[in-house]
Amino acid sequence: MRFLHAADLHLDSPLRGLSRYEGCPEDDARTATRRAFENLVRLALDEAVDIVLLAGDIFDGDWKDWNTGLFFASQLSRLVRAGIPVVAVSGNHDATSILTRELRWPDAVTYCRADEPSTVRFEALRLAVHGHGYASRWEHEDLSRTYPTPIPGWANVGLLHTSAEGHPAHATYAPCRVADLVAKGYAYWALGHVHEHAVLARDPWVVFPGCLQGRHVGESGPKGCVLVTMEEDRVTNVRFEAVDVLRWATVTIAVDDCASRAAVLDRVAVAATEASHATEGRVLALRVQLKARANRSDLYWGDDEWWVNNLRSTCTEVATGPVWLETVRFHQSAAAPSPPPGLATLVHAAASIEPAALAAALSQTPEWARAQQCLEVVPAPIRQDAFHLDDPSTVARLVQEAEALVDTRCTPRPLETRGEV
Numbered sequence: 001m002r003f004l005h006a007a008d009l010h011l012d013s014p015l016r017g018l019s020r021y022e023g024c025p026e027d028d029a030r031t032a033t034r035r036a037f038e039n040l041v042r043l044a045l046d047e048a049v050d051i052v053l054l055a056g057d058i059f060d061g062d063w064k065d066w067n068t069g070l071f072f073a074s075q076l077s078r079l080v081r082a083g084i085p086v087v088a089v090s091g092n093h094d095a096t097s098i099l100t101r102e103l104r105w106p107d108a109v110t111y112c113r114a115d116e117p118s119t120v121r122f123e124a125l126r127l128a129v130h131g132h133g134y135a136s137r138w139e140h141e142d143l144s145r146t147y148p149t150p151i152p153g154w155a156n157v158g159l160l161h162t163s164a165e166g167h168p169a170h171a172t173y174a175p176c177r178v179a180d181l182v183a184k185g186y187a188y189w190a191l192g193h194v195h196e197h198a199v200l201a202r203d204p205w206v207v208f209p210g211c212l213q214g215r216h217v218g219e220s221g222p223k224g225c226v227l228v229t230m231e232e233d234r235v236t237n238v239r240f241e242a243v244d245v246l247r248w249a250t251v252t253i254a255v256d257d258c259a260s261r262a263a264v265l266d267r268v269a270v271a272a273t274e275a276s277h278a279t280e281g282r283v284l285a286l287r288v289q290l291k292a293r294a295n296r297s298d299l300y301w302g303d304d305e306w307w308v309n310n311l312r313s314t315c316t317e318v319a320t321g322p323v324w325l326e327t328v329r330f331h332q333s334a335a336a337p338s339p340p341p342g343l344a345t346l347v348h349a350a351a352s353i354e355p356a357a358l359a360a361a362l363s364q365t366p367e368w369a370r371a372q373q374c375l376e377v378v379p380a381p382i383r384q385d386a387f388h389l390d391d392p393s394t395v396a397r398l399v400q401e402a403e404a405l406v407d408t409r410c411t412p413r414p415l416e417t418r419g420e421v
């Protein structure tokens, strides 16, 4: 027996963060949640699964008009015609109190009650699906506590919309402990609500399939459903299947060592090519983050229009499929503190000093006068050869010797002679 487990379809939810521009795949974005559900239905038909389970948030909220419901009904009909029943629960987004319009679903589609847990039995499959929908959005009770005990010898599956033990990106709804789900004695818990695919336990299985279609850059990576295989009352295989039609990704590019804007674009081109390949032909919605130190003002960060449009053009050029530049973020870290003026820095500074200017400056100092007095006692031949300090070339030679001397002193000694412990 095999079933598909999906959740968080959020049908007709708008995709966020995408702006219109020449060449953007606007239609793909508008209809992405519907196309993803069509893909799920096609997968169910191709794999000839025995049942489809939907764990809440099928709708993003109250339907704007009847078309959202009619679309869902038309896809359910495709499953029902193929003899594939559907069991669903509502979640916080499509709780009974939120939906003001009502359509009669095909007979083979069962929505679990929202006021108490109920069990849908499939005698031929010896499968029992236990579920409890949301009557209102704010469901703070641990609904799993009231789920019925498993039917002995049957395949028991719990269908529940829950934040489980919490997720930083998702509000708390119908919280429950994984240990309690495990202890219930079901073979598989088909959860919904958290939009990231996650396996919380494997014996028995407790699984979030993730949302069916990412809707903003926070929902990056492959999105889809889970194909579960059972033998009698045991789960023997759980496989994630991507059904999304538009894939979100972020590339982060460090530009500190880029010599020009063109070099930055080249680097983005490499990353965008990789991100595009990973989508396997889907539309790519790409966020580009450029990271620079404060001193890269030569790249003209402020010229947003230039950057956004050149990056759009670059991404379109290299992508293997349709691509959408979601947004460009410029991250400029605070200026790095300048290093303390160590000896090496001073030597470097000294090397750039004009010897004649240095000699002229030195001759004005009291130290210079004292040095001249000292030189009086040095024998004349030595004084003329080595200390002819009004000759710029002599000063230059002495500066060089000083540099070499300081370099030697600044070079760390080999480790073994340092006496470190």
Ligand SMILES: [Mn+2]
Binding pocket: 057, 091, 092, 093, 161, 192, 193, 194
């Ligand atoms: Mn939810």
